[in-house]
Amino acid sequence: MEYFTGTDTNPIRVAIIGSGPSAFYAAEFLLSAPGYVVEVDMFERLPSPFGLVRGGVAPDHPKIKTVTRAFERTAGHERFRFFGNVEFGHGITYHDITAHYHAVIYATGAQTDRRLNIPGEDLRNSHAATEFVAWYNGHPDYAHLSFDLSQERVAVIGNGNVAVDVARILARTPDELRQTDIADYALEALAQSKVKEIIVVGRRGPAQAKFTSLELKELGALAEADVVIDPQELELDPLSAEYLRSGESRTAVRNFEIFQEFAQNRPLNKPKRIILRFLLSPVEFIGTDRVEAIRLVKNEICERGHFMSPCPTEEYEIMPVGLVFRSIGYQGVPLPSVPFDDQQGIIPNKRGRVINEHGERRRGEYAVGWIKRGATGIIGSNKPDAQETIEYLLRDMTFHQHFCPANPARDAIVDLLERRGIRYVTYNDWRLLDRLELERGEAVGRPRVKFTSVSEMLNALDSLRQTAALRA
Numbered sequence: 207m208e209y210f211t212g213t214d215t216n217p218i219r220v221a222i223i224g225s226g227p228s229a230f231y232a233a234e235f236l237l238s239a240p241g242y243v244v245e246v247d248m249f250e251r252l253p254s255p256f257g258l259v260r261g262g263v264a265p266d267h268p269k270i271k272t273v274t275r276a277f278e279r280t281a282g283h284e285r286f287r288f289f290g291n292v293e294f295g296h297g298i299t300y301h302d303i304t305a306h307y308h309a310v311i312y313a314t315g316a317q318t319d320r321r322l323n324i325p326g327e328d329l330r331n332s333h334a335a336t337e338f339v340a341w342y343n344g345h346p347d348y349a350h351l352s353f354d355l356s357q358e359r360v361a362v363i364g365n366g367n368v369a370v371d372v373a374r375i376l377a378r379t380p381d382e383l384r385q386t387d388i389a390d391y392a393l394e395a396l397a398q399s400k401v402k403e404i405i406v407v408g409r410r411g412p413a414q415a416k417f418t419s420l421e422l423k424e425l426g427a428l429a430e431a432d433v434v435i436d437p438q439e440l441e442l443d444p445l446s447a448e449y450l451r452s453g454e455s456r457t458a459v460r461n462f463e464i465f466q467e468f469a470q471n472r473p474l475n476k477p478k479r480i481i482l483r484f485l486l487s488p489v490e491f492i493g494t495d496r497v498e499a500i501r502l503v504k505n506e507i508c509e510r511g512h513f514m515s516p517c518p519t520e521e522y523e524i525m526p527v528g529l530v531f532r533s534i535g536y537q538g539v540p541l542p543s544v545p546f547d548d549q550q551g552i553i554p555n556k557r558g559r560v561i562n563e564h565g566e567r568r569r570g571e572y573a574v575g576w577i578k579r580g581a582t583g584i585i586g587s588n589k590p591d592a593q594e595t596i597e598y599l600l601r602d603m604t605f606h607q608h609f610c611p612a613n614p615a616r617d618a619i620v621d622l623l624e625r626r627g628i629r630y631v632t633y634n635d636w637r638l639l640d641r642l643e644l645e646r647g648e649a650v651g652r653p654r655v656k657f658t659s660v661s662e663m664l665n666a667l668d669s670l671r672q673t674a675a676l677r678a
């Protein structure tokens with residue numbers, strides 16, 4: 207018998223894989239959908255939630271992180287459950303999901319970096335910026351890394367906000383960093399840093415930089431770093447000049463004004479310098495034991511289709527640097543049993559509905575966030591993105607386009623995890639960890655001292671339980 211799924215007696219059961227902003231926005235839309243009763247179980251590989259808000263947003267941007275207050279409210283909903291420390295494909299499989307839920311939403315983000323694919327890219331001291339970011343944010347998978355901060359000249363390749371974050375963190379003083387929730391080992395390493403010059407390299411011109419204006423302007427307000435642009439770098443080619451004149455992108459116009467301010471400012475001889483360079487593409491990282499220099503080709507802007515593309519000239523430049531961060535974008539990674547578009551680094555989908563290699567819909571499967579659309583946009587961009595997916599999901603439920611779970615009882619998944627001996631972390635457990643991190647911070651006059659390993663988190667929870675048991 208077909209009956210409507212989404213009532214008190216027959217709620218829609220949805221599993222969300224991942225716990226970053228897009229996951230929480232999706233959960234919020236599901237739990238507040240008028241006319242539908244939905245139960246949401248969120249599965250996260252780490253014991254801690256919030257994805258890139260915890261592991262990606264720069265530690266010196268605490269305001270951006272306050273978005274977690276809204277996620278907290280969602281997590282407090284009676285029909286929401288969090289299963290941390292449970293990895294899709296290991297702790298819980300695709301088959302388990304189809305056996306217990308009506309639908310699944312993949313919200314796994316973009317967990318790896320894009321590659322330049324040039325010689326020397328894997329030399330020592332050449333790193334993906336994404337790894338550096340995850341390291342200084344205390345992500346357990348990256349906490350063991352080390353970076354050679356004894357180098358004085360560093361290049362950051364890319365003109366996006368991640369490149370700005372990396373340049374800014376390298377330029378901050380230990381005192382500035384101490385006031386943030388940066389991982390304690392990163393604080394220590396950066397306090398010993400010898401980095402003096404940070405060169406941010408864009409393959410296109412100042413009119414095409416992808417920085418948001420607020421982030422760009424912030425570079426000019428660093429306590430101990432000057433921002434330097436040679437005014438010649440701001441001489442525009444006709445295409446870029448016309449683009450700015452058209453006012454098509456307010457950000458591009460505003461960014462260009464900021465670049466001009468930077469170029470006019472006289473350097474104050476602060477101990478560090480951030481130098482902005484444009485129209486240069488790395489073609490080779492040069493070095494024997496480690497990166498010693500980058501060979502770059504000079505580009506000019508040319509029209510290819512509708513885009514202002516970087517077209518190489520015959521001119522080359524050698525830039526001596528001892529450390530490189532490649533900041534040219536994030537990319538998604540495939541999930542077991544789920545289709546994947548290698549070219550775009552996303553789960554193939556039409557407006558959030560997952561499709562197979564023939565373009566046909568995969569019943570019950572949806573995507574949100576960066577794994578749906580690629581690594582673009584700010585945290586808030588995930589709200590309309592998740593809304594679109596959830597609208598389709600609910601519509602599909604009405605037409606019975608969902609998995610037909612053999613075992614939809616709410617407790618069944620808990621029984622399964624326990625039978626398998628999987629040590630899952632609930633949202634209440636996370637709240638305890640959160641409080642401990644804040645207390646550890648308070649003890650040393652910092653906003654938070656993060657746990658940076660999974661075992662550390664699980665041990666801390668065990669200790670709390672033992673103490674509670676002794677008291678009882």
Ligand code: NAP
Binds near residue numbers: 366409415536
């Ligand atoms: P992004 O904004 O896409 O920037 C990537 C940069 O890499 C672009 O300048 C791009 O140049 C360049 N690039 C790509 N391929 C290249 C190649 N082969 N050689 C040289 N350069 C290359 O990516 P992102 O900085 O990783 O940021 C990801 C998203 O997160 C963005 O939407 C960003 O705004 C957001 N984010 C926001 C904040 C914030 O709001 N504070 C902080 C961090 C990140 P082209 O433009 O020529 O392609």
